[in-house]
Amino acid sequence: MNSKVKDIVSEEEWDTRVELAALYRLVAFYGWDDLVFTHISARVPNEPNSFLLNPYGLLFDEICASDLVKVDLEGNKITDTNYNVNAAGFTIHSAVHRSGSNNHAVIHTHSNDGVAVSAQEEGLLPISQTAMVIRDDCSYHDYEGIALNHDERERIIEDLEDKHCMILRNHGLLTTGTTCADAWLRLFFLERACTMQIKAMSGGSKLNRVNEDVVELVTEQGQMASSEGIGQLAWPALIRKLDRLDISYRD
Numbered sequence: 001m002n003s004k005v006k007d008i009v010s011e012e013e014w015d016t017r018v019e020l021a022a023l024y025r026l027v028a029f030y031g032w033d034d035l036v037f038t039h040i041s042a043r044v045p046n047e048p049n050s051f052l053l054n055p056y057g058l059l060f061d062e063i064c065a066s067d068l069v070k071v072d073l074e075g076n077k078i079t080d081t082n083y084n085v086n087a088a089g090f091t092i093h094s095a096v097h098r099s100g101s102n103n104h105a106v107i108h109t110h111s112n113d114g115v116a117v118s119a120q121e122e123g124l125l126p127i128s129q130t131a132m133v134i135r136d137d138c139s140y141h142d143y144e145g146i147a148l149n150h151d152e153r154e155r156i157i158e159d160l161e162d163k164h165c166m167i168l169r170n171h172g173l174l175t176t177g178t179t180c181a182d183a184w185l186r187l188f189f190l191e192r193a194c195t196m197q198i199k200a201m202s203g204g205s206k207l208n209r210v211n212e213d214v215v216e217l218v219t220e221q222g223q224m225a226s227s228e229g230i231g232q233l234a235w236p237a238l239i240r241k242l243d244r245l246d247i248s249y250r251d
């Protein structure tokens with residue numbers, strides 16, 4: 001363990017580092033990573049202007065708690081590290097962290113099925129129960145190129161509104177939560193909904209469309225999926241899985 005990092009940060013920050021490292025490992029385990037090119041972040045407790053981001057150059061399945069880079073909302077590194085952070089990642093994540101205290105954790109992916117759905121004109125279709133459950137908690141943001149322009153941050157915030165899921169058109173997916181667990185479970189729902197859509201459309205037969213009144217009923221029934229604390233349903237079991245596979249994320 002890199003004891004130097006654990007010894008110089010607060011207990012609350014270290015716990016957040018461990019949870020964030022777990023998020024990276026989970027995204028890699030489910031195959032939603034993209035080499036070193038996407039990013040997950042978490043706000044530092046009791047430091048509203050600071051958040052943790054992955055060091056640019058490490059694979060998600062090797063990231064540990066002590067590796068994470070601490071930056072402020074202007075992009076200045078607070079952590080003493082030789083690593084830089086992904087510039088586009090900073091733009092996207094700083095935008096969401098600036099937008100409200102509820103956005104503690106932010107996950108952005110370039111998964112095959114997520115990007116495929118983001119490139120479709122109609123976006124996420126209500127053709128699966130999973131998609132219907134999260135439909136009213138999902139927003140869209142038009143593609144503006146690689147996110148290097150900090151002016152885009154305001155448009156990201158405007159498009160996200162009070163939602164927890166976002167489809168970045170022609171780009172990928174994004175989810176947020178008041179905890180790492182909430183952001184993770186919303187990502188799981190969104191990624192699964194996209195995969196179901198791509199598989200259904202690739203089958204070659206006509207899609208069975210659900211009546212709108214039923215879609216609205218399922219969306220209403222699924223409002224729990226957008227509630228805070230939803231992630232705790234699965235998070236403890238996921239942590240047990242990670243600990244069985246490789247406990248090094250805690251270092």
